[in-house]
Amino acid sequence: MQVFEKRSALKRCLSFIKEQNKQIGFVPTMGALHNGHLSLISTSKKNNHITVVSIFVNPTQFDNKEDLKKYPKTLEHDLSLLKTAGCDIVFIPTAEEIYDHQVVATSFSFNGLEDQMEGKFRKGHFDGVATIVQKFFNIISPTNSYFGEKDFQQLQIIKKLVQKNNIPVRIIGCPVFREKDGLAMSSRNIKLGKKERKAAPFIYQSLKKINQKLSETTIEETLLFVEGQFEKHPILNLEYIFIAEEKTLQTPKKLETSKKYRAFIAVNAGTVRLIDNISL
């Protein structure tokens, strides 16, 4: 496994690989790797000659300095996991290296995909995500790039970024990976206290409840019911609950059988923010 800190060296190595007409799979991460990341890497390895993983905690996608400071960093462990997983190339740039000394995000418009949920509650978040992902795509020029469906809004926004800017890469969404008790795998889970960790599976249980309730009643009634359950919850603070059509991320008046929908939840469990979603 080769580890690069400088983009010029990475580009040199990748241009040699591309001359041999090899397919490159790319998995962008912010480190603190877990089995969800490893499943993206394993999918990339099956479908590409070379798999590149980036580890970079991107400052411009955090609207909250404390959240950025607290973000888990486990580089040595990540590198050893990546080696075992058979990753070929790891890119670990510094902020200065990747941002050219100007650590700021570009402003994007994603046709309304960014107006709700994470975009609404974390101001500028998707400008930061799109800025860094576009930079990575420019440097790496991957054939395929893999994103987890846990961050479903991010996945749709990256697809839009690629479509609007004609970036020649295929974006592949991979299913949410869960712990045995249903908690969606996330780098943030290691920061959960004991009480919060025990409470967290309630998020997935609520998503499943939404699915069940929607077969019995309206969207409004369903949302009110689940909001009520969270109001009574002693540990989890609901930030939002949202039902939307997958492509537009707009809430419908009622569900149509010809379209695909998802339910989304964000909560604060103590000081840790968790998000999850389920296909309806």
Ligand code: PAF
């Ligand atoms: O999903 C993440 O880990 C990040 O948002 C990403 C895509 C690596 C960009 O920093």
